[in-house]
Amino acid sequence: MNVYAPLQSYLAEREEISVVMTYKEIEALLGRKLPPTAYGVHKRQWWANTETHSQALAWLRAKRKARLDVNHDRVTFTSVLASLAPPAVRPIDGMAELHLKGLNSAAKRMLEDIAEEKGVSPEDAAVTLINQSALKRRAATLDWFAANTAISKTSSVDLIRADRDGR
Structure with a gap:
């Protein structure tokens, strides 16, 4: 048995x-x-x-x-x-609720691990992960601009005055 x-x-x-x-x-x-x-x-x-x-x-x-x-x-x-039942969809700040159906097993496992570590649902873990990713991406974009754009010799105050006076 x-x-x-x-x-x-x-x-x-x-x-x-x-x-x-x-x-x-x-x-x-x-x-x-x-x-x-x-x-x-x-x-x-x-x-x-x-x-x-x-x-x-x-x-x-x-x-x-x-x-x-x-x-x-x-x-x-x-x-x-x-x-197997279709998940409910409710709007959040103009966006549809996050659906995790299309994730592969490694991604699902990662979310389960984060959820367990933080004591939250897998959906909340996905939100946390996406927010962290967005902040890293924004920081990388700002770093790229800082490294690849010429620094203006004109002060921002002078630019604002020129813009104001040009109206």
Whole structure:
């Protein structure tokens, strides 16, 4: 018998979109301690949604994906069926809400890491990352202009006066 079958059954029976479980709750359900790799430095890999891992098959067969909260040793098992529904779109400052559907697995993983580090949602992590990128790009643009444009010998005060007087 698969040692993770009780977890699969439990998750399959849940109607909630997300089921949050601590390691202790999972161990109580399984009737045994999770292996050291579920706790160690490589715990992200142990909790990965990969069909080559027997533990992952338990939640994947229950039509759920696991998301590890590394800081609190708990896992959120989210229904795969819920993720098939189209995301809601609401305007934010004249822009559509950020959709993360088109990201590759490396980009999604990066956002999940940032989200866990900062204790925010992946969407908020994406906003943080885009804001940081925009500031770096703006700084690089200003540096480029500083390095590639001639410095005017006319003071800005004189330019303003000339503009004002020319009207």
